Amino acid sequence: IQRTFSIIKPDATKRNLTGQIVAKFEEAGLRIVASKRIQLTLAQAQHFYGVHKERPFFDELCEFMISEPIVVQVLEGEDAIAKNREVMGATNPADAAEGTIRKEFALSVGENSVHGSDAPETAAEEIAFFFSGLELVG
Numbered sequence: 001i002q003r004t005f006s007i008i009k010p011d012a013t014k015r016n017l018t019g020q021i022v023a024k025f026e027e028a029g030l031r032i033v034a035s036k037r038i039q040l041t042l043a044q045a046q047h048f049y050g051v052h053k054e055r056p057f058f059d060e061l062c063e064f065m066i067s068e069p070i071v072v073q074v075l076e077g078e079d080a081i082a083k084n085r086e087v088m089g090a091t092n093p094a095d096a097a098e099g100t101i102r103k104e105f106a107l108s109v110g111e112n113s114v115h116g117s118d119a120p121e122t123a124a125e126e127i128a129f130f131f132s133g134l135e136l137v138g
């Protein structure tokens, strides 16, 4: 059993798609073990996306991520990291497979509705950044 970290991004919360996206996680066999709606500060967004700070889209990405509330969650299941990335679909919705969250809901490569951890190390870091141990109810 593995845990991964997920964000339902501003483009999705703004369009009232939180429930439909959570349903996709649950249908895939992922269990929500923590969930909260928050609004990031610019400093938090810059820290979270620190690996991308040299990329040309960094400022745009951080401004987008603070533009509306987000929903941060911890998802648990067999191979949760890979399973979540499969349900999310490709980063660019134009490349995303049929039935994936990004195919159905994303607006563009930037406004792509969800984030999911890409490895066990990043999952652990991202979960610890947003949640205390007491908030994880397995």
Ligand code: GTP
Residues within 6 Å of the ligand: 057, 060, 061, 090, 091, 109, 110, 111, 112, 114, 115, 116, 117, 118
């Ligand atoms: P995450 O789960 O969000 O990390 O997505 P990813 O792993 O599929 O993509 P990646 O880590 O390469 O990029 C992180 C995020 O940066 C993406 O999800 C997009 O929101 C954003 N992003 C990536 N490429 C572009 C781009 O060309 N333009 C803009 N505006 N944003 C981008």
Ligand code: MG
Residues within 6 Å of the ligand: 118
């Ligand atoms: Mg990534």
